[in-house]
Amino acid sequence: MENMRSLALLLAALLPAIAAAPPDVDKGKALGNPSAPIVLELYSDYMCPHCKHLHENILPAIILDFVNSGKAYLVFREYPLAIPQHVYSRPASYFATAAARIGKYQPVADALFKNQTSWSMTGKLWDFIAPVLTPAEQKKVQALANDPGVMAEVQRDYDSAQRARLNQTPTMLITYKGKQTPWIYWDDYNLFKSYVNDLLKK
Amino acid sequence: MTSLKSRILTLAVWLARVILAGVFIYAGYIKVREPWQLFAAAIAGYELVPMWAGEIIAKVFPWVEIAMGVALLIGWRLLPVASILTALVMLFFNVMLWRAYMQGKQIECGCFGPGEELNWVTLLRDGALLAIALLVVWQALSSPRKRSTA
Numbered sequence: 430m431e432n433m434r435s436l437a438l439l440l441a442a443l444l445p446a447i448a449a450a451p452p453d454v455d456k457g458k459a460l461g462n463p464s465a466p467i468v469l470e471l472y473s474d475y476m477c478p479h480c481k482h483l484h485e486n487i488l489p490a491i492i493l494d495f496v497n498s499g500k501a502y503l504v505f506r507e508y509p510l511a512i513p514q515h516v517y518s519r520p521a522s523y524f525a526t527a528a529a530r531i532g533k534y535q536p537v538a539d540a541l542f543k544n545q546t547s548w549s550m551t552g553k554l555w556d557f558i559a560p561v562l563t564p565a566e567q568k569k570v571q572a573l574a575n576d577p578g579v580m581a582e583v584q585r586d587y588d589s590a591q592r593a594r595l596n597q598t599p600t601m602l603i604t605y606k607g608k609q610t611p612w613i614y615w616d617d618y619n620l621f622k623s624y625v626n627d628l629l630k631k
Numbered sequence: 632m633t634s635l636k637s638r639i640l641t642l643a644v645w646l647a648r649v650i651l652a653g654v655f656i657y658a659g660y661i662k663v664r665e666p667w668q669l670f671a672a673a674i675a676g677y678e679l680v681p682m683w684a685g686e687i688i689a690k691v692f693p694w695v696e697i698a699m700g701v702a703l704l705i706g707w708r709l710l711p712v713a714s715i716l717t718a719l720v721m722l723f724f725n726v727m728l729w730r731a732y733m734q735g736k737q738i739e740c741g742c743f744g745p746g747e748e749l750n751w752v753t754l755l756r757d758g759a760l761l762a763i764a765l766l767v768v769w770q771a772l773s774s775p776r777k778r779s780t781a
Contacts, residue, residue, distance in 0.1 A: 594746070596737070596748060597737050610669065610745055610746070611745065611746055612672070613672070613676075613738075613739065614672035614673075614675055614676060616675060617675065617682055620668050620671055620672055620675070620682070620686075621668075623668055624666055624668035624669065624672075627666050627668065628666065
């Protein structure tokens with residue numbers, strides 16, 4: 430009887446952990462209610478053209494349909510692909526994560542994606558990041574981009590993507606009732622929308 | 632000696648039939664268990680049919696896979712038709728997988744539910760399943776003839 434009670438207490442303690450957001454979320458890189466039933470973790474690479482398309486054309490719809498309505502908690506994850514063509518992806522991730530530390534993740538991420546074709550050629554990321562920050566913020570972001578904590582956070586995201594065996598960007602890792610499913614098909618947003626809505630009915 | 636060879640062959644073909652049936656029932660079950668949109672997304676990755684057709688296939692095809700698997704398992708009069716259908720489906724899968732692979736598509740196979748990447752392992756596995764399906768077809772079509780000449 431005592432064992433049963435202990436088991437029940439353990440299960441009760443675990444349930445919120447299953448329903449709630451993952452523990453290592455950078456609050457500066459998340460949108461919505463952390464206790465929303467669905468967690469959407471978006472793994473992106475700032476040099477990936479499909480990620481740019483998703484960020485600029487599909488993400489606003491996801492935020493409108495699922496985040497603003499309280500159905501999903503959206504977490505932005507760094508996944509700078511380790512391929513020669515994406516040589517500036519990791520520095521871009523460092524800047525974005527550094528910006529998140531001062532609450533400026535969205536404007537910096539927007540600037541990086543908006544000007545992707547330019548800085549991808551030259552590597553001059555800062556030319557496009559600086560204009561969306563004040564001089565004081567610029568100093569902080571430049572310092573934080575070299576901070577070991579920021580670098581470790583990017584590496585943690587990268588490692589979590591590898592553990593989840595994600596092999597391309599953009600991938601949305603959908604967590605619902607403890608089950609994780611990667612979503613990689615973005616040519617038809619309605620299919621994603623229908624999938625997430627059906628999940629919520631379960 | 633000939634009888635022993637014949638028995639081994641019969642056993643091998645029976646085993647091939649059971650494996651194929653199991654694979655089809657499992658593949659269908661995995662897809663039916665998951666929301667249909669995941670299979671529809673995998674189908675869309677192949678860029679072969681329009682989305683509306685992909686959605687219909689995603690909803691119907693898993694049940695067809697289960698039915699084909701059951702028909703293969705039951706055998707009897709269903710066997711020739713079921714085995715030919717299975718072989719045709721396997722042939723179609725192989726053509727599609729190779730086409731996507733040669734085009735360098737980084738997509739999900741869609742064979743056994745979500746999260747399975749299309750790679751050389753998938754190609755090898757589906758090639759082996761096609762070979763097994765052809766073996767079952769050969770047995771299904773040759774058995775009645777053998778019986779009638781005996």
